[in-house]
Amino acid sequence: MYKFCEDLDLEELPESVYRELVDELNVNDNWVHLGNYVAQRLELRPGWVKSLEGRGASRGKESPADDLLYQLNIRLCTVGILGDLMEDCGLLRALSTLRETEPLTITRHPNFPSQEVKVSMGKKIQLICEATGLPPPSYTWHHGDSILPNEGGRELTLEITTEDQEGEYRCLVTQVDIEGKIIDQLVSESVYVAVNSTPVVVQCQPSPFVEMKKGKSLVLSCKVKSHPEPIYQWFRDNTKLEMQTSSVLKIDNFDANDEGKYYCYIKNPVSEVCTERATVIMEMPREKATVKIALLIANEDYDHHDRLKTPKNDVGKLAKLLHEIGFKVICFANLNIQQMKNAMTIFSAALSEGAYGLFYFAGHGFKMQESYVLSVDAPKTFLRSDAICESEILSIMMPKDPALLAVILDTCQTVPPKESNPDIHREIPRVNEYRGRKNLRNLIQAYSTSSYRPSYERSSNENGLYVTHLSKFITKDIPVQKVFEEVGRSIDRWFKGKERNQIPMFALTVTKPYRLTDSIYAKNSFLEPSKLDQLLSFPSRKIEISFQQSGITCQVQVSPYLKPFSNIIKLSFDVADDLSVSLYNLVPIEPNNLFRTKINEFWIHNPQRNKGPLAIFIERDGNRVGASALKLMDYVPKILQNL
Incomplete structure (x- = not known):
């Protein structure tokens, strides 16, 4: 029922009611909705509603809603007609100003x-x-x-x-x-x-390996996703533990009788599951390192041998994991034989008594009495003297007496065939003597495969088979020998078909419970970590280049091209849109180490090979308009000066 006569003209509404109606039509532009509906019903010209926004002021109207009601009034719109129109438009709050509650x-x-x-x-x-x-x-x-x-x-x-x-x-x-x-x-x-109930899903497993001090409290936990809340029951060596019925197991005053394998049985109305086993043992005294340093070399772009696909990825992955557990990591890619020896010498200089060292090589290799690794410049028909044998590697590193030295060779261990390489079988090998001066029980030697067997990589995989499994365990807080034991077990469970020919192995003289995760304590050493950081430091830098003949200046940013490798850098030139840059070695280098990635961007492999500065030419429409030189070695990591 209307509050007023339905035939009442709009202009005859009480002023207070009229203002309430205008206010409601102005809220959220309700007047636009009403105006469009009126224009459709009356078949008014397009743009009629839009015109109300600008015409109101010229007619003395305070708002578009005022002007809309004015337009309806002169078209003989009554209270009843307006009420029906607003009801059709769903403008019920505005309608409530005219109708009873x-x-x-x-x-x-x-x-x-x-x-x-x-x-x-x-x-x-x-x-x-x-x-x-x-x-x-x-x-x-x-x-x-x-x-x-x-x-x-x-x-x-x-x-x-x-x-x-x-x-x-x-x-x-x-x-x-x-x-x-x-x-x-x-x-x-x-x-x-x-x-609805959902199956139990274990989101966080108990720690797989725990060492406990006698008298301390053992705490193991698991986290699950389940609806409704499940029941929990912990077991040790398949024996039910009374009162251990929550997601957290706690045993106070731990002693040798509490050692064993622990797991939790979890059940809800629709499923049941057991967590992975947690091996808990009494803690032995922990070792500490003065510094932890790793040298990782990835050789894949060989000059005379098949190119490999995964070494750089393998080194990149291991570098990240080793950094997470406190290692200073030195990484190089595609080194020739002299550069490899130089890199090992640099690495050896950083080792000292009490240091942990890890050397990893991924690339081509072979086995003849001992293991050999090949540099990227190894000739097609090579001799042992064209390669670096494991005893030579150890003779460089062992005299520094590191507390722990792990040498990992991720290469094939096959013998060069006599029919294609007869000379190597007649060669008399060089004998390299290696031994520490004090520490004789510090060495672990690991191989991606055993003697006279191949090592595989898959083109479909980002990483080689050995690193795929090594990366699962290298950051685990377990004794170092256990790392390589677990890698062997993992590969044995996973390998199928011909890949079962790859059988990882390791040997060691280690007798202390060294772990790659051991903490570091401060101690003066031959090369302190801070100095090593300075050698490896490579912040991105912007350098201004002047081309005096043409009066043109530009900026070049020097930065790492492929982290974590220190010997691959990127140069990015910031020049005007109509200019382009070309780079050249003043002294030609074989093989070429300059590569253009896109316009005005280059990457350089082993920049220390450049004899003298780089020649920079700036061009416009194919014509050289300026030249300059850049002493690149002033801006690259200092470690390259010794490589």
């Missing part, structure tokens, strides 16, 4: 055929509550005693992502007048949303 009634409750609905994890459910009344009702959804934010419509869509969403849902329907006062409130019937 209608009582609030819930016409649809958010319940299903039953008061409970079951939903699986990841699925969606829609709850609907509908009500009538004037002023129009607003909706507030509740989950239990909590209001759901940003859910103010009659429909509530729930995507079940956590068990916490289980519970009772209901809707509070409120009727508010124009002045913001609550007229009435009703609460809908509730519906209980139950989340």
Whole structure:
């Protein structure tokens, strides 16, 4: 029922009611919605509604809504006609200025055929509550005693992502007048949303290897995802542990009788699972290192032999893992034989009594009485003197008496065939003597495969087979010999077919419980870590280059090209769009070590091979307009000066 006569002209409405109506039409541009509907009904010209925005001021109207009501009034629109138009447009709050209040009634409750609905994890459910009344009702959804934010419509869509969403849902329907006062409130019937049970999924396993001091408290834990909450039961060596029925196991005053393999049995209504075993033993005294240093060499782009695909990836992965456990890491790619020996000498200089050293080589190699590694410049038909044997590697590193030295050769261990390389079988090998001056029980030698067997890489895999498995254990807090034991077991379980010919092996003289994860304590050494950091330091730098003949200047950024390798750098030139840059070695180098990656960007391999500065030419439309020189060795890592 209308508050006024339906035939009353709009201009005859009381001023206060008229202003309330204008205010409601101006909210959220409701007048645009009403105006478009009127224009459609009366078939008015396109743009009629848009024109109201600019014409109101010229006619003394305060707002577009004022002008719209004025336009309706001169078209003989009455209170009844306007009310019907606003009702058709759904502008019920504006309509409530003209009509009497209608009582609030819930016409649809958010319940299903039953008061409970079951939903699986990841699925969606829609709850609907509908009500009538004037002023129009607003909706507030509740989950239990909590209001759901940003859910103010009659429909509530729930995507079940956590068990916490289980519970009772209901809707509070409120009727508010124009002045913001609550007229009435009703609460809908509730519906209980139950989340279906989900299988137990172990998200965090107990630590696989734990060493305990006598008298301390052992704590093992696991984290699972499960609905409903599961039951837990811990076991030691398949014996049930009474009172250990939570996700956390705790044993106070640990002693030798508590050693063993622990696991947790977990069960809910739809599944059951056991965690992985945790081996717990009494802790032995821990060793410490004065410094931990690794030298990693990746040779894959051979001049006269098949190119390999994974060594650089293998070194990159190991470098990251070793850095995580405190190693200073030196990485080089594609070194010739002299550079390899220089790199080993640099590495040896960083070792000292109490240091942990790790040397890793990935590339081509062979076996003749002992293991040999090949540099990228090795001739097609090579002799032992063209390679570096393991005893020579050790003779460089062992005299420094590191506390621990691990040498890992990720190469084939096959014998060069006599029919293609007969000379090497007649060659008398050089004997290299190696031994430490004090520490005679510090060496571990690991090989990706055993004597006279191949080592494989797959073109479809990012990493070689050996590093794929080594990376699983190299950061584990376990004795170093156990690292290589676990690598062998892992490969044996995983290899199939011809790859079973690759059988990793290791040998050691180590008798102390060294771990690659051992901590570092400060001690003066021949080459302190800070000095090694200075040798390896390679911050990106911007250098200004002047081409005096043409008056042009530009900037070049010198930065690493392929981390973590120290001997591959990038030069990026910032020049005007109409200019391009070319680089040349003043003294030709074989093989070429300059490569263009894209316009005005280059990478350089082994920049220390450049005899003198780089020649830089700047060109416009194919014509050289300037030349300059760059002393590149002033900006590369200092370690390259000795490589």
